[in-house]
Amino acid sequence: xxxxxxxxxxxxxxxxxxxxxxxxxxxxxxxxxxxxxxxxxxxxxxxxxxxxxxxxxxxxxxxxxxxxxxxxxxxxxxxxxxxxxxxxxxxxxxxxxxxxxxxxxxxxxxxxxxxxxxxxxxxxxxxxxxxxxxxxxxxxxxxxxxxxxxxx
Amino acid sequence: xxxxxxxxxxxxxxxxxxxxxxxxxxxxxxxxxxxxxxxxxxxxxxxxxxxxxxxxxxxxxxxxxxxxxxxxxxxxxxxxxxxxxxxxxxxxxxxxxxxxxxxxxxxxxxxxxxxxxxxxxxxxxxxxxxxxxxxxxxxxxxxxxxxxxxxxxxxxxxxxxxxxxxxxxxxxxxxxxxxxxxxxxxxxxxxxxxxxxxxxxxxxxxxxxxxxxxxxxxxxxxxxxxxxxxxxxxxxxxxxxxxxxxxxxxxxxxxxxxxxxxxxxxxxxxx
Ligand SMILES: Cc1cc2nc3c(=O)[nH]c(=O)nc-3n(C[C@H](O)[C@H](O)[C@H](O)COP(=O)(O)OP(=O)(O)OC[C@H]3O[C@@H](n4cnc5c(N)ncnc54)[C@H](O)[C@@H]3O)c2cc1C
Ligand code: FES
Numbered sequence: 001x002x003x004x005x006x007x008x009x010x011x012x013x014x015x016x017x018x019x020x021x022x023x024x025x026x027x028x029x030x031x032x033x034x035x036x037x038x039x040x041x042x043x044x045x046x047x048x049x050x051x052x053x054x055x056x057x058x059x060x061x062x063x064x065x066x067x068x069x070x071x072x073x074x075x076x077x078x079x080x081x082x083x084x085x086x087x088x089x090x091x092x093x094x095x096x097x098x099x100x101x102x103x104x105x106x107x108x109x110x111x112x113x114x115x116x117x118x119x120x121x122x123x124x125x126x127x128x129x130x131x132x133x134x135x136x137x138x139x140x141x142x143x144x145x146x147x148x149x150x151x152x
Numbered sequence: 153x154x155x156x157x158x159x160x161x162x163x164x165x166x167x168x169x170x171x172x173x174x175x176x177x178x179x180x181x182x183x184x185x186x187x188x189x190x191x192x193x194x195x196x197x198x199x200x201x202x203x204x205x206x207x208x209x210x211x212x213x214x215x216x217x218x219x220x221x222x223x224x225x226x227x228x229x230x231x232x233x234x235x236x237x238x239x240x241x242x243x244x245x246x247x248x249x250x251x252x253x254x255x256x257x258x259x260x261x262x263x264x265x266x267x268x269x270x271x272x273x274x275x276x277x278x279x280x281x282x283x284x285x286x287x288x289x290x291x292x293x294x295x296x297x298x299x300x301x302x303x304x305x306x307x308x309x310x311x312x313x314x315x316x317x318x319x320x321x322x323x324x325x326x327x328x329x330x331x332x333x334x335x336x337x338x339x340x341x342x343x344x345x346x347x348x349x350x351x352x353x354x355x356x357x358x359x360x361x362x363x364x365x366x367x368x369x370x371x372x373x374x375x376x377x378x379x380x381x382x383x384x385x386x387x388x389x390x391x392x393x394x395x396x397x398x399x400x401x402x403x404x405x406x407x408x409x410x411x412x413x414x415x416x417x418x419x420x421x422x423x
Pocket of ligand 1: 191200202203204205206219220221222223224225226227228266269270381382383384385407
């Protein structure tokens with residue numbers, strides 16, 4: 001039931017633009033519709049990184065804890081953003097917390113399920129890498145700017 | 153040009169290290185005409201002279217305003233001054249934001265940190281002549297929520313239907329409900345038509361470099377991106393060479409430059 005409704009949603013998302021329909025079908029079998037209440041944790045740092053998410057509604061914060069147990073917000077996620085990529089590489093552990101700031105509706109894709117599909121079809125894996133790499137580079141650039149502390 | 157004495161009428165603390173002074177000439181002349189983006193040399197008697205952009209409204213020349221961040225000898229001494237104290241003013245100097253050239257275009261202001269101060273006169277001008285421009289967008293980034301300048305004015309601007317304001321901070325604690333992330337992260341989704349937009353950027357050099365790259369990615373042309381450069385200054389009139397930036401003197405040929413002219417020099421650390 002869910003798979004038939006999620007396919008058009010994935011197809012419309014810019015992240016999957018240009019992906020062959022047969023690949024989309026494969027991905028849909030790893031996808032689920034998820035919802036989080038405001039303040040609910042979506043990803044917890046240090047725990048197994050299972051999913052990546054397409055944020056469809058609401059806002060979420062990427063946070064780290066400093067040694068004084070403060071939550072430091074380092075990035076805000078908006079509708080349309082894609083987050084969670086620690087499931088791609090060992091040790092498959094999340095590096096940051098992600099917390100819903102409002103009601104969040106998202107599509108989650110199961111990383112284990114995806115990895116199995118990438119192992120059997122390297123070309124699908126490559127297609128996904130092409131989509132994830134620019135996001136990772138963009139996050140890296142933005143984090144570098146934050147670290148430079150240009151306003152200090 | 154000699155410094156003219158100006159009396160401090162008000163001092164407004166914008167944040168823990170930044171303050172705005174409102175000045176009146178002691179000799180009775182009551183207006184100070186300037187173009188948005190121009191700066192003055194401010195002389196703290198007995199301490200020294202520094203270039204500071206004019207941050208007030210060009211349509212209200214009777215109120216000369218400067219917003220300064222206390223970073224070193226002169227600016228820290230200036231931060232100690234109070235209502236009634238007198239400082240020397242020399243200016244206005246330098247090139248201005250292309251507010252006339254921007255007529256008919258969407259206008260995108262991108263400010264980082266204290267960079268909102270030199271942009272504010274251009275924003276005042278555009279808002280005072282709102283019908284001459286397309287969409288107007290202000291993207292403003294600071295280090296943390298405590299560093300945000302002109303808070304009450306930002307709230308007023310935010311409530312206008314004809315101005316899009318997005319503020320972001322590099323870091324925040326969990327009590328902050330606004331955007332977090334560098335100012336460049338606001339550009340991909342900002343509501344302007346890149347084919348018909350003029351961008352004005354002011355902030356630290358690295359921030360301006362990456363902002364220009366993001367604006368170019370969105371499709372704004374090199375010629376439609378303007379930014380301000382800062383270099384140490386002494387004479388402010390193109391004599392001493394202190395402010396040299398490549399073949400330009402920032403005091404005379406700037407501080408506002410077109411990205412088409414200086415963009416290639418922004419990534420050369422030795423310039
Ligand atoms: C055209 C122009 C317009 C400017 N407009 C403004 C403005 O509107 N508001 C404002 O607060 N500042 C502005 N500045 C910067 C301001 O002139 C300097 O912060 C000031 O000259 C520092 O002098 P000081 O004696 O307080 O610091 P100094 O004792 O000379 O230096 C103290 C520390 O500050 C650093 N520093 C010095 N100058 C700068 C600079 N330009 N940028 C960053 N760090 C610097 C030094 O490297 C040193 O570490 C402008 C500069 C220019 C060239
Ligand atoms: S400050 Fe003397 S040449 Fe520019």
